[in-house]
Amino acid sequence: MCCKIKEVHAKIRQYINKTPVMTSTTLNKLTKAECYLKCENFQKMGAFKIRGAVNAILNLTEEQKKKGVITHSSGNHAQALSLAASFFNVKATIVMPENAPKVKIEATRNYGGEVIFCGNKPLDREKKTEELIKQHDYTLIHPSNNWDIIRGAGTAAYELIHEIQDLDYVFAPVGGGGLLSGTSLAVKELSPKTKVIGVEPEKADDAFRSIRDNKIYPSINPDTIADGLRTSLGNITFSVIRDNVDKIILVTEEEIVKAMEFLWSRMKLVVEPSGAVSLAGLLKQKESIKNKRVGAIISGGNIDLTDFFAKFKGL
Amino acid sequence: MCCKIKEVHAKIRQYINKTPVMTSTTLNKLTKAECYLKCENFQKMGAFKIRGAVNAILNLTEEQKKKGVITHSSGNHAQALSLAASFFNVKATIVMPENAPKVKIEATRNYGGEVIFCGNKPLDREKKTEELIKQHDYTLIHPSNNWDIIRGAGTAAYELIHEIQDLDYVFAPVGGGGLLSGTSLAVKELSPKTKVIGVEPEKADDAFRSIRDNKIYPSINPDTIADGLRTSLGNITFSVIRDNVDKIILVTEEEIVKAMEFLWSRMKLVVEPSGAVSLAGLLKQKESIKNKRVGAIISGGNIDLTDFFAKFKGL
Numbered sequence: 125m126c127c128k129i130k131e132v133h134a135k136i137r138q139y140i141n142k143t144p145v146m147t148s149t150t151l152n153k154l155t156k157a158e159c160y161l162k163c164e165n166f167q168k169m170g171a172f173k174i175r176g177a178v179n180a181i182l183n184l185t186e187e188q189k190k191k192g193v194i195t196h197s198s199g200n201h202a203q204a205l206s207l208a209a210s211f212f213n214v215k216a217t218i219v220m221p222e223n224a225p226k227v228k229i230e231a232t233r234n235y236g237g238e239v240i241f242c243g244n245k246p247l248d249r250e251k252k253t254e255e256l257i258k259q260h261d262y263t264l265i266h267p268s269n270n271w272d273i274i275r276g277a278g279t280a281a282y283e284l285i286h287e288i289q290d291l292d293y294v295f296a297p298v299g300g301g302g303l304l305s306g307t308s309l310a311v312k313e314l315s316p317k318t319k320v321i322g323v324e325p326e327k328a329d330d331a332f333r334s335i336r337d338n339k340i341y342p343s344i345n346p347d348t349i350a351d352g353l354r355t356s357l358g359n360i361t362f363s364v365i366r367d368n369v370d371k372i373i374l375v376t377e378e379e380i381v382k383a384m385e386f387l388w389s390r391m392k393l394v395v396e397p398s399g400a401v402s403l404a405g406l407l408k409q410k411e412s413i414k415n416k417r418v419g420a421i422i423s424g425g426n427i428d429l430t431d432f433f434a435k436f437k438g439l
Numbered sequence: 440m441c442c443k444i445k446e447v448h449a450k451i452r453q454y455i456n457k458t459p460v461m462t463s464t465t466l467n468k469l470t471k472a473e474c475y476l477k478c479e480n481f482q483k484m485g486a487f488k489i490r491g492a493v494n495a496i497l498n499l500t501e502e503q504k505k506k507g508v509i510t511h512s513s514g515n516h517a518q519a520l521s522l523a524a525s526f527f528n529v530k531a532t533i534v535m536p537e538n539a540p541k542v543k544i545e546a547t548r549n550y551g552g553e554v555i556f557c558g559n560k561p562l563d564r565e566k567k568t569e570e571l572i573k574q575h576d577y578t579l580i581h582p583s584n585n586w587d588i589i590r591g592a593g594t595a596a597y598e599l600i601h602e603i604q605d606l607d608y609v610f611a612p613v614g615g616g617g618l619l620s621g622t623s624l625a626v627k628e629l630s631p632k633t634k635v636i637g638v639e640p641e642k643a644d645d646a647f648r649s650i651r652d653n654k655i656y657p658s659i660n661p662d663t664i665a666d667g668l669r670t671s672l673g674n675i676t677f678s679v680i681r682d683n684v685d686k687i688i689l690v691t692e693e694e695i696v697k698a699m700e701f702l703w704s705r706m707k708l709v710v711e712p713s714g715a716v717s718l719a720g721l722l723k724q725k726e727s728i729k730n731k732r733v734g735a736i737i738s739g740g741n742i743d744l745t746d747f748f749a750k751f752k753g754l
Binding site: 144146149165166168170349378381384385388389391392393394395397425429432433436437 | 461464480483485693696700703706707708709710751
């Protein structure tokens with residue numbers, strides 16, 4: 125396995141934001157801990173995903189760059205890959221179901237991606253993607269189960285640990301497992317004594333069960349509000365998490381909303397539900413983190429505010 | 440007149456947050472300028488007001504501290520004075536109309552202030568306040584027309600100019616004029632060539648008219664969404680603004696909401712309507728700020744999110 129997270133960071137840093145680490149007196153009082161939130165909602169395109177996407181594009185051969193990349197996603201990875209590809213004049217094709225939210229289609233197009241629609245069934249996406257790869261020889265960049273994506277994602281924790289030394293814990297959300305895998309690699313590289321805790325919605329607990337039973341369970345139509353965490357582990361993320369993450373804990377929908385409300389109301393941060401999951405986990409572990417130094421990756425802030433502002437525009 | 444803003448800053452800095460200056464590639468592209476937003480929504484209690492309040496409390500005599508302070512406000516100043524007073528074990532009494540929003544009453548109490556209710560008519564507040572001062576010999580801390588409040592407020596611009604050199608413009612909102620006055624004093628002290636632009640809602644244009652006609656017009660029941668900017672200039676803020684501010688410009692309600700939406704959606708910052716007014720002005724002046732270095736004071740982020748989160752809690 126090549127490439128330390130440190131080297132990946134040195135390579136991608138000029139293309140990404142060094143996001144701020146935010147603190148809150150109220151949060152510290154509430155937890156009796158020192159909490160440090162790595163705010164990837166302030167990252168380019170609003171989520172940590174750009175880190176892995178840039179790394180993946182940078183690692184393409186010249187031949188691959190000429191032909192272009194492809195992925196199937198309607199979430200932050202679609203936008204991240206589109207934006208990262210645009211930095212290097214590489215064509216990005218994004219396969220999305222016909223019923224994908226309009227705002228996500230538009231955002232992806234705004235970042236320069238070409239959206240190709242497929243049917244609305246789960247298998248339709250992969251079929252369409254394979255078809256296009258056969259036709260154009262595009263390189264598939266998977267949203268999470270890909271070493272470049274994992275190591276890129278790990279640079280968020282890398283920056284956090286560089287800035288805040290001697291952390292006892294780092295909390296990160298887990299969906300497909302790219303961010304949690306990368307976080308655990310960065311932590312083991314820079315600060316091996318720091319414990320890494322994955323946090324997953326109870327309603328999408330496939331990673332929790334997969335690690336517990338040592339076999340990958342697919343995530344089947346989970347209806348958690350944390351829409352970025354509905355996907356399953358892949359073979360790579362499964363093994364990285366199994367070997368490097370200390371524990372996965374579950375949080376309820378109510379706990380996710382409560383953490384999100386804290387971030388918005390008290391810390392003035394616009395964070396999407398998936399981005400509040402790590403804080404929900406941290407708050408749930410109040411007893412174990414007492415008097416400790418605790419980091420959490422706030423993964424992103426892309427949430428549709430159309431309804432919220434419609435109210436104001438009706439003024 | 441004693442006290443440079445620099446000295447005030449040195450005195451209060453240990454009690455306040457040094458708030459971050461945020462930038463946005465999208466904003467810079469949109470304006471063709473280099474924009475630097477001083478984010479006082481990340482300040483303690485969510486707004487710049489704590490700066491002036493701490494300064495005012497620090498400048499009390501021991502005798503005054505023993506007796507306590509009073510103000511009439513239902514907004515950020517009420518909370519700021521309560522919190523600042525609590526730092527030094529000084530009693531703060533806040534006079535509020537009976538119909539003040541419940542969240543504001545609770546927030547003020549949470550910060551340690553004692554809320555005393557008065558009638559709902561404008562003159563009721565002042566009557567009740569005078570009555571209490573006569574009774575208890577409290578020191579009145581006016582929300583804006585007070586030198587300590589003005590100089591304290593100016594420390595936000597002081598930090599901005601210290602961090603970001605050679606600004607061509609600084610934009611600040613104007614309501615009672617405390618923040619704009621302090622900003623103009625800080626700019627003249629540190630960077631006299633920088634122009635200071637006050638931004639006011641069209642629907643509460645009393646400061647604009649007051650400076651134009653060289654006489655103070657009261658603000659009469661303005662119905663702007665920017666609830667922090669509904670108050671009038673006082674004799675001190677009027678003269679400081681007249682002598683030190685280069686221009687006051689007006690923005691519409693739509694422009695305020697648009698700026699607020701940009702801050703939330705693109706920059707992931709929870710900002711209250713009054714806090715978005717300076718950016719609304721900056722965006723309106725697009726032509727004059729092209730290729731310039733421009734600062735703006737984002738004054739606060741206290742907005743009631745109860746309705747927004749009620750939706751999520753209904754999940």
